[in-house]
Amino acid sequence: MPYERERMVAMQALLAACRLCRAVQQALTPNALTKADRSPVTVADFGAQAVVSSLLTDAFPNDPLVAEEDSTELLKPENARVRELVVSFARTVAPQLDEMSIIRAIDRGNHPGGRDRFWTLDPIDGTKGFLRREQYAVALALMEEGRPVVGALGCPNLPVYEDAGQSAGRMFIAVRGEGAYERGLDDDGTEWRIRVEDVAQPSAARFCESVESGHSSQGDAARVAAQLGIRNPPLRMDSQCKYGVVARGEASIYLRLPVKKLNDPTRHLEKIWDHAAGALIVEEAGGVVGDVLGKPLDFARGRELSGNAGVIVTNGQLHNAVLKVVQQVLELK
Numbered sequence: 001m002p003y004e005r006e007r008m009v010a011m012q013a014l015l016a017a018c019r020l021c022r023a024v025q026q027a028l029t030p031n032a033l034t035k036a037d038r039s040p041v042t043v044a045d046f047g048a049q050a051v052v053s054s055l056l057t058d059a060f061p062n063d064p065l066v067a068e069e070d071s072t073e074l075l076k077p078e079n080a081r082v083r084e085l086v087v088s089f090a091r092t093v094a095p096q097l098d099e100m101s102i103i104r105a106i107d108r109g110n111h112p113g114g115r116d117r118f119w120t121l122d123p124i125d126g127t128k129g130f131l132r133r134e135q136y137a138v139a140l141a142l143m144e145e146g147r148p149v150v151g152a153l154g155c156p157n158l159p160v161y162e163d164a165g166q167s168a169g170r171m172f173i174a175v176r177g178e179g180a181y182e183r184g185l186d187d188d189g190t191e192w193r194i195r196v197e198d199v200a201q202p203s204a205a206r207f208c209e210s211v212e213s214g215h216s217s218q219g220d221a222a223r224v225a226a227q228l229g230i231r232n233p234p235l236r237m238d239s240q241c242k243y244g245v246v247a248r249g250e251a252s253i254y255l256r257l258p259v260k261k262l263n264d265p266t267r268h269l270e271k272i273w274d275h276a277a278g279a280l281i282v283e284e285a286g287g288v289v290g291d292v293l294g295k296p297l298d299f300a301r302g303r304e305l306s307g308n309a310g311v312i313v314t315n316g317q318l319h320n321a322v323l324k325v326v327q328q329v330l331e332l333k
């Protein structure tokens with residue numbers, strides 16, 4: 001199977017990172033820094049990035065990494081206690097690491113991206129969900145020629161679809177051309193293939209969107225749902241867990257609509273680590289991922305999806321209908 005070793009290492013890295021994240025949640029009221037963009041950064045963010053980066057370096061020393069965090073804030077004297085906690089928790093799952101190797105591993109994530117082979121990582125996608133003890137994901141993808149070829153999502157708080165009796169904690173994994181699979185974080189590692197929901201009528205669909213209104217225009221999403229005749233309430237959760245629930249057929253539509261006009265120079269540009277792993281998993285499950293202009297996501301432009309606007313994720317059968325209504329609501333046509 002192509003990328004067999006990459007797939008195995010990605011899963012091992014995410015299992016270690018998810019163990020770290022759970023340990024932080026259980027032991028701490030999460031210690032958060034405030035970055036320039038005012039988003040919270042936790043001990044688990046830095047620790048997970050250090051652990052995943054270190055394991056990738058051991059397995060694939062020539063592969064660069066594009067990741068969300070760097071050590072700038074962590075190294076400030078006033079954040080010495082947070083730094084101590086990052087080292088402590090990272091060593092619980094990677095005891096060979098010391099403080100300097102952890103800092104170096106975090107800062108390996110400064111690669112600019114592009115078309116060459118590299119990994120992209122969001123150590124905690126949905127940090128506010130993590131802080132609320134709700135949904136978050138560790139998201140990792142291997143990129144080649146501007147597209148993801150291996151994608152993995154670790155979702156420590158996500159339950160089994162329609163089975164509340166099972167313990168939470170899921171992982172999604174996909175290799176391009178090989179299908180998408182789901183497994184538990186805490187079981188024997190048995191995987192099963194997942195497929196998107198077989199729904200062709202928009203009125204029968206369920207859509208999901210971000211909890212945070214600053215990430216996506218929820219008002220526009222509500223208008224899209226109304227025009228499509230969708231009766232089901234939206235499924236709101238943080239992080240790329242939304243890609244996972246679409247891939248396994250729990251929802252058929254995920255909308256991340258621009259908050260500002262597309263010609264506004266201050267509009268938010270999506271980061272590649274926020275979508276690469278999830279996009280591949282949905283596509284390998286039979287779905288379609290693109291932007292509000294009808295273009296596929298272009299991961300070859302650096303660390304941001306600067307050639308795209310918004311994100312539309314569907315089960316495939318509904319994509320054209322959803323895209324048409326989105327463009328009408330956003331007055332793009």
